Amino acid sequence: MLLQVDNLNVYYGAIHALQGVSFTVDKGEIVSLIGANGAGKSTTLKTICGLLRPREGSVQFREQDITRMPAHKIVSLGISQVPEGRRIFAPLTVRENLEMGAFTRSDPKEIAESMERVFVSFPRLKERLNQLGGTLSGGEQQMLAMGRGLMSRPELMLLDEPSMGLAPILVEEIFRIIQEINRQGTSILLVEQNARMALSIANRGYVLETGRVVLQGSAANLRSNPEVQAAYLGG
Numbered sequence: 001m002l003l004q005v006d007n008l009n010v011y012y013g014a015i016h017a018l019q020g021v022s023f024t025v026d027k028g029e030i031v032s033l034i035g036a037n038g039a040g041k042s043t044t045l046k047t048i049c050g051l052l053r054p055r056e057g058s059v060q061f062r063e064q065d066i067t068r069m070p071a072h073k074i075v076s077l078g079i080s081q082v083p084e085g086r087r088i089f090a091p092l093t094v095r096e097n098l099e100m101g102a103f104t105r106s107d108p109k110e111i112a113e114s115m116e117r118v119f120v121s122f123p124r125l126k127e128r129l130n131q132l133g134g135t136l137s138g139g140e141q142q143m144l145a146m147g148r149g150l151m152s153r154p155e156l157m158l159l160d161e162p163s164m165g166l167a168p169i170l171v172e173e174i175f176r177i178i179q180e181i182n183r184q185g186t187s188i189l190l191v192e193q194n195a196r197m198a199l200s201i202a203n204r205g206y207v208l209e210t211g212r213v214v215l216q217g218s219a220a221n222l223r224s225n226p227e228v229q230a231a232y233l234g235g
Contacts, residue, residue, distance in 0.1 A: 001063070002027045002187050003048070003079075003156055008057035010040075010047055017043045018054070019211040025156065030178070030188040032198040032219065034232055035208035041191040042084055044208070045158045048189075049081045050074045061156070076104040078155035082162065084191075086145040090134030094125055097133050097144055101151030111151070118147040121177055121184075139170040146177070156187045163194045175201055195232035199223045207232075 003025040010018040018040045025031045033041045046052045048059050050071035058067045066074055080101070089097050098118060102111045119126040122143045128136065133144060142162055149157055159178065163171040171194065179201050182188050192198035199205055199219040207215035207228060215228065222228050 002029075002061070003189065004058075004060040004063075005044070005048065006058050006060070008044065008047055008054045008059070010043055010052055010054045012043075017211050018047065018057075020057070021208070021211070021213055022057075023206050023213060023216065025187055025189050027155075027187055028182075028185070029203045030182050030190060030201055032190045032192060032195075032202035032205040033208055034192065034195040034198055034205060034222075034228075036231075037193070038210070039208040040211040041208055042160055043211075045081060045160050045189070045191055048074075049079055049158060072104065075152050075154075078153075079158065080149040080152045080154035080156075081158040082145045082149040082160060084160040084164065086138075086141045088133040088136075088141050088144050088148070090132065092133055093130050094133060094136070094144060095129045097148050098125070098151050101148035104152055114151050114153055117184075118150050121150070121180055122147050138165050139167070139173070142166060142170075142174055143177070146174075146181075150181065150186070154186060156189065157181065159188060159190045159192075161191060161193060163192060163197060171197060195228070196223075199233075 001024055006022050008018045008021040021044055035041055047054055050069055058065055061077060098115055105111055125143055125147055162174050175197050190198055199222055202219040205219050205222045206213050
């Protein structure tokens with residue numbers, strides 16, 4: 001078991017945002033969390049990576065309890081997050097953005113090797129190495145955010161809405177790259193409103209509604225589930 005999330009209860013003030021959320025990610029898997037806006041998907045990712053603290057419940061990574069660990073320590077253990085909305089550093093160059101992703105590492109040779117690996121997945125970033133992040137297109141910014149996430153050499157990558165705001169042809173490219181990253185050995189926890197695309201590449205999935213897991217199963221079973229089809233796959 002790579003990641004085990006057990007009975008997470010998270011509050012924003014009086015709002016009970018996550019209500020007993022539990023799920024697992026095994027090594028080598030792509031697991032997708034799907035659900036409508038406000039279902040608790042992003043809150044779940046923020047809790048895993050230490051940006052939010054649960055009132056109850058636990059997060060274990062490689063059987064180590066990381067529930068109350070600071071976020072930077074969690075990154076150094078092998079979890080990276082690619083946040084919703086990209087959140088790249090607009091005034092910095094592509095190279096500087098990527099280097100920011102390696103802040104937990106100190107060996108310049110290893111960092112350079114990681115950057116070369118990023119360019120294998122994202123050759124467009126190599127072409128724009130000295131360009132300011134803020135001048136990239138939306139698709140290129142998403143690639144940069146994912147490349148930055150890979151610079152810490154994570155075992156587990158948390159992807160929050162990677163297709164948001166992208167043209168359909170770019171969405172397909174981003175999802176192809178997610179599969180490639182997974183094939184190279186990085187497990188993926190994918191939060192995505194485009195449920196059809198998410199379940200097309202995932203091994204397993206969980207459906208969140210108003211802070212609760214209401215359905216779970218293999219991606220194939222969820223795709224064929226009439227409730228999931230009606231609510232998330234367009235009928």
